[in-house]
Amino acid sequence: MNVNEFLVILEIRIDSFLSEKTGKSRSFVQEQIKSSRVKINGEICLKPSHRLKANDVVSFEWKEETSLAHLTPTPGTLNIVFEDEYLLALNKSAGVIVHPGAGRKDDTLVHHLLHYLNHTPFNTLSSERPGIVHRLDEGTTGVLLVAKTEETQVLLSNMFKNRSIKKTYRAITYGKMHLSGTFNSPIGRDRRDRKKMSSRSQNARPASTPWKALERFQHFTYVELYPTTGRTHQLRVHLSEAQFPIVGDPTYGKPKMKASLISSKVGEQISQMDHTLLHAYSVEFEHPHTHKVLSLTAPLPEDFAAFLHLLKQEDPCQP
Numbered sequence: 288m289n290v291n292e293f294l295v296i297l298e299i300r301i302d303s304f305l306s307e308k309t310g311k312s313r314s315f316v317q318e319q320i321k322s323s324r325v326k327i328n329g330e331i332c333l334k335p336s337h338r339l340k341a342n343d344v345v346s347f348e349w350k351e352e353t354s355l356a357h358l359t360p361t362p363g364t365l366n367i368v369f370e371d372e373y374l375l376a377l378n379k380s381a382g383v384i385v386h387p388g389a390g391r392k393d394d395t396l397v398h399h400l401l402h403y404l405n406h407t408p409f410n411t412l413s414s415e416r417p418g419i420v421h422r423l424d425e426g427t428t429g430v431l432l433v434a435k436t437e438e439t440q441v442l443l444s445n446m447f448k449n450r451s452i453k454k455t456y457r458a459i460t461y462g463k464m465h466l467s468g469t470f471n472s473p474i475g476r477d478r479r480d481r482k483k484m485s486s487r488s489q490n491a492r493p494a495s496t497p498w499k500a501l502e503r504f505q506h507f508t509y510v511e512l513y514p515t516t517g518r519t520h521q522l523r524v525h526l527s528e529a530q531f532p533i534v535g536d537p538t539y540g541k542p543k544m545k546a547s548l549i550s551s552k553v554g555e556q557i558s559q560m561d562h563t564l565l566h567a568y569s570v571e572f573e574h575p576h577t578h579k580v581l582s583l584t585a586p587l588p589e590d591f592a593a594f595l596h597l598l599k600q601e602d603p604c605q606p
């Protein structure tokens with residue numbers, strides 16, 4: 288860990304200030320800020336765009352970047368949905384960790400990409416998360432965009448920031464939801480458990496998730512979600528706090544219903560699940576170089592589709 292402190296002389300954005308002072312990339316600094324590792328006058332700052340004032344004291348304690356030279360290209364299965372010279376889209380499987388971090392140092396998606404894209408501009412990217420412009424949790428499946436060049440990584444990152452990439456997710460939740468709606472609870476680090484996110488946070492940031500029910504069962508809902516922001520665990524938190532946790536979620540997925548209400552076959556299937564039934568179904572955006580509109584879709588995983596089929600048999604909605 289590096290621990291340091293700086294006194295601000297002129298008004299400036301905090302990410303620009305720390306990038307200039309430390310020599311780190313702005314993307315790295317922004318990740319550290321979002322991970323609660325930067326403080327202003329003793330208070331945690333979560334906004335990379337926050338403007339510092341003269342005499343502010345900025346302190347930080349963050350983890351060093353991992354050089355690509357220390358990442359060993361590793362063969363791995365990549366389910367490619369789309370690819371050209373600038374970017375590719377993958378259908379990520381459950382259990383795959385996107386990039387190295389505290390919980391995993393090797394055999395991540397980045398390691399597999401380094402092997403697949405050997406001898407291409409991808410291998411010259413300097414970040415410890417080369418090409419990664421957004422993330423999916425370990426248990427979440429579906430479409431994941433990856434930039435193959437530094438210019439494309441910057442362009443796609445800005446498109447996510449400006450909300451010009453339309454994202455569609457699908458999930459199976461406990462409980463019978465309404466036909467449609469929007470969750471607007473702000474999200475930040477939980478005050479009691481720093482590993483969790485919640486609306487009960489001193490530094491909660493705006494978050495919005497429009498949704499509609501695709502199919503409603505007696506005790507479950509097959510729902511489609513259209514997040515317009517990208518907060519950590521946003522969909523999982525919004526659904527859980529609305530009392531509709533996602534089936535299989537190990538962190539936010541404890542339902543408030545009697546187990547006896549669920550058929551034995553459904554209960555048995557749930558007990559065997561090893562990941563959250565949350566799927567990044569599609570992304571739609573204008574290609575940053577060709578300007579062609581791309582609509583990329585990843586089919587539902589087999590276990591997701593099988594559980595959905597089981598619900599139609601065992602938990603049909605009563606007329």
